[in-house]
Amino acid sequence: GALRTDAHALAVTLSGLRDADPVVRRVSAEILRQLALPATADALRAALDDPDEDVRRSAVKALAGLGQADVLERFANDADPEIRVSVAAARGLDALVAVAADPDPAARRAVADAVAGRAGAAVALVPLLADADPSVRRAAADTLPRTPLPPARLEPLLASDDAFVAGRAFDALAGVGDAAVRARLMSLAQAASRTAAASCERLRRLGAPADAPAQLVVDVLRERARRPALRVVHAALALAGRGDADLVLESLESADRGRRANAVELVEAVGGDLVRPLLPLWEDDASATDARRDLADLASADPDPLMRDAARRAIEGGKAMNVETLPTISLVERVLFLRKVSLFADLAPSDLKQLAGLAREAQHVDGAVLGREGSVGDQLFIVVSGTVRVVAGQRVIARRSVGESLGEMSIVLDRPRMASLICEGDVRVLTISRRDFDAILHDRPQVAKGIIRILAARLDEANRAA
Known part of the structure; x- marks a missing residue:
């Protein structure tokens, strides 16, 4: 902040752009990029021809931040995705929307950051939240706190296959402060809780698996319950105004039993009846009560053929089949x-x-x-x-x-x-x-x-x- 008003310090920084040492030029260019002062534009334009790539990159970004699109046209197709996005940012939102379709994931990640906070950002950001590359989806989701989208744009994200995207959408919606939106979030969380609860109850009754097929049955149930259960927990934490959902969810998934137990205790205290049916997913004290009946039910009526076959194998005692001698290997084998x-x-x-x-x-x-x-x-x-x-x-x-x-x-x-x-x-x-x-x-x-x-x-x- 002080550098912006200190004429001598600013002059020293500008002279650093002409220093023989490329490291000094890089530092000077980066400082000027962060200052974003129109008075530095001429010096930054000269730095566009610097032999050092990092100096040129900082100069392009600085001039883009100053809206100097006219001098950046020659960098529009640069090999560096960050430079391409910087040029697009100087041109405006329409140019950023075009670059959002760039085949390079690094460019799409940079677009997510560049549109954050802009009016009309949703037109570029929403497709990135459904990008095929998980790193792009995460980068886009990370901008939601800086780019408030209307509830109508956020609510479909709650059903995203990417738990990180869905979680950020929950956080954003919970922070809206609208009673109707919060009621809708609670309704969605209750529905997800009911979806996961059936698998969690089976996990409690099945107890510790005795063989490989039974272990597969348990793991399929865990996977089936895990996604909706984690979303319920995230929703409960978000609606309670807690900002530590990521840490709590990480603790629930931890291999450390003590850390996991502490997280379960916290989640139950915050979520109450909403999360209580889901706790067998993370507790270690499950004991079998009527495993054979559950296995028979899964073997006959489960929609997943892998689950049906694994349950049948578990009922048969989990006797290992020698895949080396089987004429063909079934899916479950x-x-x-x-x-x-x-x-x-x-x-x-x-x-x-x-x-x-x-x-x-x-x-x-x-x-x-x-x-x-x-x-x-x-x-x-x-x-x-x-x-x-x-x-x-x-x-x-x-x-x-x-x-x-x-x-x-x-x-x-x-x-x-x-x-x-x-x-x-x-x-x-x-x-x-x-x-x-x-x-x-x-x-x-x-x-x-x-x-x-x-x-x-x-x-x-x-x-x-x-």
């Missing part, structure tokens, strides 16, 4: 098998179900080559039966057997295979294409955890083999 694969250990049942549908079975004979060293990998393999040799040059560096994956690093790193993959005896695999795996990796960051685990294991393996 694929899901149960994929849950044991390190790469997919953190995925929810619905994601595993989707993955199981994408995977293709393939049989290979002894000596068959799944991938050659130096070739570009376009498939991920998961061994269902048999063994695959990993051969670099003439040396066997590893063997992969049931439940292990191969080829993931070539896909993730987009590099030629570092080794050949050769079947040792008859081998059966599930294959996932590069395209499908890339989509999974993009939409489900949890898979990245599995990649890190495998990468660490591969590096350790390579060090031992060296």
Whole structure:
């Protein structure tokens, strides 16, 4: 603030734009961008030709903030998405709306920030709140406190598949202060509570699962209840005027039992009867009362075929089937098998179900080559039966057997295979294409955890083999 009225300090900052040291020029340009003084426009225009990219970027942003659209036209198609958006911001809202369709997610995120607080921002912001890229949706949702949208625009966001977007919409609507809007929020929260309560009550009755199929039943129920339950909790906290919903929800999902218990206690105190039926979702003291009756009901009447099959398997005692000898692998067996694969250990049942549908079975004979060293990998393999040799040059560096994956690093790193993959005896695999795996990796960051685990294991393996 003082710099704006200190002529000497401002002169020093302007002279810094001509300093031989690019770091000094960068700092000076950034200070001038934040000051947004019309008197600095001439110096900033000169900085548009600076050899340093960061200086040019700050100069473009500063001039855009001053509305100097005429001198920025040559940057309209710049490779830097932030610069393209800065130029559009100088042109006005219509230009920002056009850039909101930019194929680069970084540009769309920058548009969300640029339209925040502008009159008429909804025309650009609402599509970004439904963007295919989760990072864009989050960036747009983060602007809602700075860009109050009318309730008619916010209410549809409550049904968003993105919990972060729905939560920010709840916060914004709860802050409107209109009694009718708050009553509508409470009605929606009560409906969501009823939706989740049935699954939560089943969880309480089923108790601790005794085998893998029963665990799958429990996890499907948890996933089914989780989304509406979290929204109910968020609504209760927002309507109570609490600003710590994100922290409370994070605590409810924590692996730390003490932290989770404290969050449950807080939520019950704030939400009362609205949230009480949902608490089995986060409590650890569930005890089975009539699990067999619930399993029978799920096996016969649940709309999800995965749930029906898992419940039937649990009723039968959860006896493990040997997928290595099955002529074909059913959906439930694929899901149960994929849950044991390190790469997919953190995925929810619905994601595993989707993955199981994408995977293709393939049989290979002894000596068959799944991938050659130096070739570009376009498939991920998961061994269902048999063994695959990993051969670099003439040396066997590893063997992969049931439940292990191969080829993931070539896909993730987009590099030629570092080794050949050769079947040792008859081998059966599930294959996932590069395209499908890339989509999974993009939409489900949890898979990245599995990649890190495998990468660490591969590096350790390579060090031992060296």
